Amino acid sequence: MSTVITASGLSKRYKHTQALDNVSFQIEPGRIVGLIGPNGAGKTTALKAILGLTDFSGELKVLGFDPRQQRDKLMGEVCFIADVAVLPRWIKVKEAVDFVANVHPRFDRRKCEAFLARTKLTPDQRVRQMSKGMIVQLHLALVMAIDARLLILDEPTLGLDILYRKQFYQSLLEDYFDENKTIVVTTHQVEEVEHILTDLMFIRDGKIVLDADMDAIGERFIEVMVNADRADVARQLKPVDERQVFGKSIFLFDGVERARLESLGEVRRPSVSDLFVATMKGTYA
Amino acid sequence: MKTFYWLVKRELWEHRGGFLWTPIIVGGVFLLLNLMGIITGEVMGGRHGFNITLGSSNNMNLLARALDQQSMATVGAGLDMVMYSPTMIIGMVLGFVVFFYCLGALYDDRRDRSLLFWKSLPISDTATVLSKVVAATVVAPLIAIIVGTLTGILMLLMFAIALSLHGVSVWHLLTLSHPFQVIANLVGSIPLYVVWALPTVGWLLLCSAWSRSKPFLWAVVLPVAVGIVIGWFNLLGTVDVQNSWYWRHVVGRVLLSVFPGGWLTQVQNIGGDDPAEVLSSLGVMHTYAVLGSPNIWIGVAAAAAMLAGAIWFRRWRDDS
Numbered sequence: 001m002s003t004v005i006t007a008s009g010l011s012k013r014y015k016h017t018q019a020l021d022n023v024s025f026q027i028e029p030g031r032i033v034g035l036i037g038p039n040g041a042g043k044t045t046a047l048k049a050i051l052g053l054t055d056f057s058g059e060l061k062v063l064g065f066d067p068r069q070q071r072d073k074l075m076g077e078v079c080f081i082a083d084v085a086v087l088p089r090w091i092k093v094k095e096a097v098d099f100v101a102n103v104h105p106r107f108d109r110r111k112c113e114a115f116l117a118r119t120k121l122t123p124d125q126r127v128r129q130m131s132k133g134m135i136v137q138l139h140l141a142l143v144m145a146i147d148a149r150l151l152i153l154d155e156p157t158l159g160l161d162i163l164y165r166k167q168f169y170q171s172l173l174e175d176y177f178d179e180n181k182t183i184v185v186t187t188h189q190v191e192e193v194e195h196i197l198t199d200l201m202f203i204r205d206g207k208i209v210l211d212a213d214m215d216a217i218g219e220r221f222i223e224v225m226v227n228a229d230r231a232d233v234a235r236q237l238k239p240v241d242e243r244q245v246f247g248k249s250i251f252l253f254d255g256v257e258r259a260r261l262e263s264l265g266e267v268r269r270p271s272v273s274d275l276f277v278a279t280m281k282g283t284y285a
Numbered sequence: 286m287k288t289f290y291w292l293v294k295r296e297l298w299e300h301r302g303g304f305l306w307t308p309i310i311v312g313g314v315f316l317l318l319n320l321m322g323i324i325t326g327e328v329m330g331g332r333h334g335f336n337i338t339l340g341s342s343n344n345m346n347l348l349a350r351a352l353d354q355q356s357m358a359t360v361g362a363g364l365d366m367v368m369y370s371p372t373m374i375i376g377m378v379l380g381f382v383v384f385f386y387c388l389g390a391l392y393d394d395r396r397d398r399s400l401l402f403w404k405s406l407p408i409s410d411t412a413t414v415l416s417k418v419v420a421a422t423v424v425a426p427l428i429a430i431i432v433g434t435l436t437g438i439l440m441l442l443m444f445a446i447a448l449s450l451h452g453v454s455v456w457h458l459l460t461l462s463h464p465f466q467v468i469a470n471l472v473g474s475i476p477l478y479v480v481w482a483l484p485t486v487g488w489l490l491l492c493s494a495w496s497r498s499k500p501f502l503w504a505v506v507l508p509v510a511v512g513i514v515i516g517w518f519n520l521l522g523t524v525d526v527q528n529s530w531y532w533r534h535v536v537g538r539v540l541l542s543v544f545p546g547g548w549l550t551q552v553q554n555i556g557g558d559d560p561a562e563v564l565s566s567l568g569v570m571h572t573y574a575v576l577g578s579p580n581i582w583i584g585v586a587a588a589a590a591m592l593a594g595a596i597w598f599r600r601w602r603d604d605s
Contacts, residue, residue, distance in 0.1 A: 095295075
């Protein structure tokens with residue numbers, strides 16, 4: 001299957017900030033891509049460009065469509081959840097299901113009703129009577145019943161408690177995701193998505209600073225716990241980050257040979273959040 | 286087509302309060318006030334020993350015989366007017382409902398960000414905006430007319446029952462009214478309403494799609510401010526722009542045309558010597574003449590341009 005998203009030279013400028021600065025990337029089918037960056041780094045702008053919600057300069061193809069020109073067609077193949085609580089507050093569960101069922105050609109009503117049956121939602125309940133977690137359950141039930149090729153999630157679990165967050169990603173993995181689908185997700189809660197991601201993209205000040213699949217990241221980045229007496233040796237290998245824990249130093253290396261690092265101390269794979277913190281050092285300074 | 290139907294239905298779901306319950310409540314209050322009036326009449330009449338009981342049914346015959354052709358027509362027209370009256374009052378309220386509906390239609394979902402949900406569905410912005418035009422100019426008036434006519438018929442029945450308690454059999458008189466003609470005239474006026482209201486609907490939707498905040502202020506202040514500036518220039522005598530023309534044909538049309546019946550100002554020979562004549566001059570057979578006036582079509586053209594603008598802003602406004 002062909003590439004899902006191809007972006008080259010994407011730029012977007014708001015009045016005072018460069019939200020996207022000549023960004024290029026590709027996303028292949030069957031991947032779960034985490035687009036991760038600090039506040040204001042351009043994540044949402046990138047997603048909006050992909051969805052045709054904002055104008056930009058540069059080349060962008062999503063599922064073969066130009067989101068600026070062919071948005072209506074594109075939306076037949078793409079779903080998105082933009083944080084919680086964007087469902088209209090007046091709508092009832094049954095109205096939402098009825099409406100989507102009748103305007104979306106790829107919506108499977110029975111699937112949606114099966115998902116809803118697992119929740120406490122009732123057909124006559126209005127969104128304004130729901131908690132944030134319930135709104136997301138409804139939204140997810142609607143979206144998962146659509147046989148879309150690309151699902152875009154923009155901070156989908158913001159403000160949810162841990163039970164809803166876990167359930168959200170679990171449903172996505174178990175009942176939705178397969179090799180024909182692609183998911184792009186932005187989030188700050190890196191710990192919760194890191195084990196489901198296949199690809200990682202870090203974005204900072206409108207630029208992509210890291211774009212790799214998880215296997216490659218495991219090979220490229222290595223964390224070593226070094227005793228204080230050997231810290232200087234480790235520093236000579238130019239670590240990208242250093243922190244102290246229990247009198248030992250933990251160094252993060254980018255692209256240094258594994259065998260060499262193993263001689264310094266205990267080697268392990270860095271967590272995405274440690275990688276993120278190291279990469280984004282000084283962003284707010 | 287199916288999508289469009291559901292889009293209109295969605296508007297009805299969201300605005301059930303304004304489109305459906307408002308006319309019903311106004312109609313109900315109207316009936317209640319009339320009922321109170323009848324009861325007051327009964328009580329006062331009873332207290333003052335005033336009895337308009339005409340005795341027996343032959344009084345009715347006398348009455349009927351006394352009515353010549355001319356007065357029969359007048360009575361019929363009077364009854365028709367009774368049937369029209371609730372719809373007229375509901376129509377006034379409808380104007381306000383449609384006005385505020387249009388102002389919020391493309392703004393409220395941007396403010397509460399539910400726009401992002403609607404935009405996640407394969408619906409074109411053109412269909413979205415047009416569905417709101419149809420909801421405002423066809424669905425809302427249609428509901429208002431149905432409720433208004435039902436209220437009118439209920440009111441006639443109420444009077445008939447009240448009078449029959451006094452031995453006047455008005456059921457015969459009721460046959461002088463023309464309920465179907467009333468309904469036909471009201472329903473027939475919906476296309477006129479669409480054409481007449483379009484400039485206001487277009488302007489309000491444009492403001493609704495464009496403004497980043499306070500669409501009401503923009504929609505009202507902008508045309509009024511321009512009018513004041515024109516008036517001021519006139520006062521200085523520097524520019525000779527017809528001030529009253531501007532207020533009537535621009536401000537009036539972009540702000541007030543959602544109130545039904547405005548098109549009657551464009552029709553010649555409204556009125557008459559007796560109720561029947563007045564009514565027939567208000568009938569659709571006569572008022573459709575307004576479609577011959579270029580004013581109307583200039584308004585429609587302006588509305589089309591404003592709606593195109595609204596669609597464009599709906600597509601590209603990026604602030605949620």
